[in-house]
Amino acid sequence: MPRIAYDLLHDTLVRIVTSLGITGDDARLVARLFADASRDGVASHGLDRVPRFAAAVRDGVVDPVARPVPVAAHGALERWDGRRGPGMLNAHRAMARAVALARTHGIGCVALADTNHWMRGGSYGWQAVEAGVVGICWTNTMPNMPPWGAAVPRLGNNPLVVAVPRSGGAHVVLDMAMSQFSFGALESYRRRGDALPVPGGFDADGTLTRDPAAIEATARVLPIGYWKGSGLSLALDMLAALLSGGQATHQIAPEPGREAGLSQVFVAIDPSTFGGSDAIVSAIVDDLHAAAPGARYPGEHTLAVRAESMTLGVEVDAEVWARVQALGAEALRGGE
Amino acid sequence: MPRIAYDLLHDTLVRIVTSLGITGDDARLVARLFADASRDGVASHGLDRVPRFAAAVRDGVVDPVARPVPVAAHGALERWDGRRGPGMLNAHRAMARAVALARTHGIGCVALADTNHWMRGGSYGWQAVEAGVVGICWTNTMPNMPPWGAAVPRLGNNPLVVAVPRSGGAHVVLDMAMSQFSFGALESYRRRGDALPVPGGFDADGTLTRDPAAIEATARVLPIGYWKGSGLSLALDMLAALLSGGQATHQIAPEPGREAGLSQVFVAIDPSTFGGSDAIVSAIVDDLHAAAPGARYPGEHTLAVRAESMTLGVEVDAEVWARVQALGAEALRGGE
Numbered sequence: 001m002p003r004i005a006y007d008l009l010h011d012t013l014v015r016i017v018t019s020l021g022i023t024g025d026d027a028r029l030v031a032r033l034f035a036d037a038s039r040d041g042v043a044s045h046g047l048d049r050v051p052r053f054a055a056a057v058r059d060g061v062v063d064p065v066a067r068p069v070p071v072a073a074h075g076a077l078e079r080w081d082g083r084r085g086p087g088m089l090n091a092h093r094a095m096a097r098a099v100a101l102a103r104t105h106g107i108g109c110v111a112l113a114d115t116n117h118w119m120r121g122g123s124y125g126w127q128a129v130e131a132g133v134v135g136i137c138w139t140n141t142m143p144n145m146p147p148w149g150a151a152v153p154r155l156g157n158n159p160l161v162v163a164v165p166r167s168g169g170a171h172v173v174l175d176m177a178m179s180q181f182s183f184g185a186l187e188s189y190r191r192r193g194d195a196l197p198v199p200g201g202f203d204a205d206g207t208l209t210r211d212p213a214a215i216e217a218t219a220r221v222l223p224i225g226y227w228k229g230s231g232l233s234l235a236l237d238m239l240a241a242l243l244s245g246g247q248a249t250h251q252i253a254p255e256p257g258r259e260a261g262l263s264q265v266f267v268a269i270d271p272s273t274f275g276g277s278d279a280i281v282s283a284i285v286d287d288l289h290a291a292a293p294g295a296r297y298p299g300e301h302t303l304a305v306r307a308e309s310m311t312l313g314v315e316v317d318a319e320v321w322a323r324v325q326a327l328g329a330e331a332l333r334g335g336e
Numbered sequence: 337m338p339r340i341a342y343d344l345l346h347d348t349l350v351r352i353v354t355s356l357g358i359t360g361d362d363a364r365l366v367a368r369l370f371a372d373a374s375r376d377g378v379a380s381h382g383l384d385r386v387p388r389f390a391a392a393v394r395d396g397v398v399d400p401v402a403r404p405v406p407v408a409a410h411g412a413l414e415r416w417d418g419r420r421g422p423g424m425l426n427a428h429r430a431m432a433r434a435v436a437l438a439r440t441h442g443i444g445c446v447a448l449a450d451t452n453h454w455m456r457g458g459s460y461g462w463q464a465v466e467a468g469v470v471g472i473c474w475t476n477t478m479p480n481m482p483p484w485g486a487a488v489p490r491l492g493n494n495p496l497v498v499a500v501p502r503s504g505g506a507h508v509v510l511d512m513a514m515s516q517f518s519f520g521a522l523e524s525y526r527r528r529g530d531a532l533p534v535p536g537g538f539d540a541d542g543t544l545t546r547d548p549a550a551i552e553a554t555a556r557v558l559p560i561g562y563w564k565g566s567g568l569s570l571a572l573d574m575l576a577a578l579l580s581g582g583q584a585t586h587q588i589a590p591e592p593g594r595e596a597g598l599s600q601v602f603v604a605i606d607p608s609t610f611g612g613s614d615a616i617v618s619a620i621v622d623d624l625h626a627a628a629p630g631a632r633y634p635g636e637h638t639l640a641v642r643a644e645s646m647t648l649g650v651e652v653d654a655e656v657w658a659r660v661q662a663l664g665a666e667a668l669r670g671g672e
Contacts, residue, residue: 106413
């Protein structure tokens with residue numbers, strides 16, 4: 001895959017985002033979050049998503065000028081309305097508010113209704129740990145995963161993020177969907193002609209399989225841990241909907257291009273008044289590394305990819321980059 | 337399996353617990369939590385654990401008279417020291433305090449250091465929902481699960497509980513360890529001569545297997561979702577240790593009889609000031625039930641087992657019940 005300089009990627013994205021009606025600091029933030037995802041090796045929720053995001057704004061699924069507003073508060077717990085604005089801006093503001101609440105109350109929680117796809121969930125974990133606090137957040141999604149024991153998609157894959165700060169910057173950031181593989185991952189394996197490393201879903205006969213194409217055909221992706229991930233997905237959806245007062249997965253349009261009105265939860269915890277935690281986290285990391293040469297903590301690989309991207313350039317899919325460049329050129333012409 | 341009346345089970349346990357040096361309401365609470373676990377179909381963390389609990393008190397691993405104390409507070413976030421007292425009493429007090437904090441601040445968090453095994457984690461989820469609030473809690477454990485990519489147990493199976501209240505009592509309570517099967521479950525399958533329904537760990541050749549005996553021999557149990565459950569287990573351990581200031585998994589003695597000084601986190605959320613959530617949760621449950629006849633929410637099966645236990649008696653393992661009765665008789669003699 002070709003590599004391009006981070007700054008070129010970022011500046012191209014600023015132009016596109018601005019042309020969509022998002023301005024100033026907000027445009028730079030959206031561009032940065034897309035660029036950072038690709039920089040960190042998560043192009044599926046970075047550059048690859050930009051054309052779909054642009055279409056969602058143009059189709060009216062995402063309102064580029066809407067910004068989230070608080071609608072209810074009880075101490076360290078707040079409920080915000082995302083007003084169908086850009087999901088990345090909504091999520092970033094919600095986590096920022098949770099961090100502020102945590103500084104005041106030790107822990108803070110913002111439940112966000114009526115928002116849109118937040119792209120890479122890990123972004124908001126990185127945001128929290130870069131502010132020096134623990135971040136936990138999750139989102140519901142459109143129905144895209146059958147519950148354990150069923151063949152029809154009723155659950156979301158509801159990504160969950162858990163982020164633990166370290167003073168040196170080697171933060172721990174777990175970002176995991178409740179499905180064993182995303183549809184994007186299935187597509188990647190299929191294109192490469194590879195079998196999945198472990199079973200990822202069911203084929204047309206209802207048998208667990210490692211064949212990505214067979215799973216794409218049935219759309220019966222497997223929850224992590226079978227019945228366990230199915231239960232956790234359901235519980236996360238319940239919490240997101242009931243705390244925010246927003247939509248549950250069963251109410252969200254089951255089409256990628258129309259998926260809108262999501263519910264999310266952002267929790268931040270600031271244990272700094274209790275004294276340092278660096279030694280505790282570092283000792284756990286050291287013990288993990290001693291277990292096996294290949295044992296890594298969540299986020300460890302990210303930092304390696306990030307460093308490589310900043311030195312050599314950000315890896316991009318040539319076809320996607322061509323489409324994004326075309327959007328950027330179109331934005332320039334529109335601005336003349 | 338024989339069935340015995342709940343009251344007989346409970347009263348026998350009160351005698352035993354009292355003879356161990358736990359008195360009054362505390363004795364009745366410990367007895368109730370053990371009895372309730374068996375009543376709800378979780379005998380592995382109910383009656384089956386009573387002999388080991390009695391041994392832990394006699395061996396000095398559990399201090400029967402120690403009670404937890406608050407050591408630091410920052411608004412809605414508190415740190416408590418469990419002082420190696422009975423894990424069930426410590427956990428129950430910690431969740432009760434988190435619930436009180438949630439009533440004041442909307443959300444509350446108690447991190448508990450230096451505690452002992454809490455037996456059935458779900459107990460503290462039921463405690464929260466019976467108080468009408470959301471409950472989330474987890475514990476670390478001794479090292480009993482290899483990280484993904486390693487063959488030696490460095491992670492705990494670190495059970496996570498997520499509980500969502502419903503006004504009718506049909507609460508949603510998810511109680512899941514990060515391993516696909518507990519060692520207790522592996523033993524049950526082996527005794528029945530059954531293969532596991534899905535792969536549960538690695539055999540001596542390092543191959544994933546459904547043979548429970550082969551996994552017991554290597555002790556290489558599988559994290560849920562392979563690398564995902566491995567990462568989540570690590571993150572939960574980090575949070576428990578850093579928020580409580582207590583031990584991480586790598587510091588906990590890796591023997592069931594000596595496992596002590598655990599770290600736990602209890603979170604309660606009270607969204608009641610935002611208005612009712614029953615309709616939201618019920619609609620999610622209805623949608624799940626519509627997916628397939630066998631689709632159940634976490635806790636649904638528990639309620640069915642509970643009702644049966646209260647009508648027909650609580651199922652007990654005959655051998656375990658004989659041992660518990662012997663402990664009860666011994667307690668009576670000691671009290672004369």
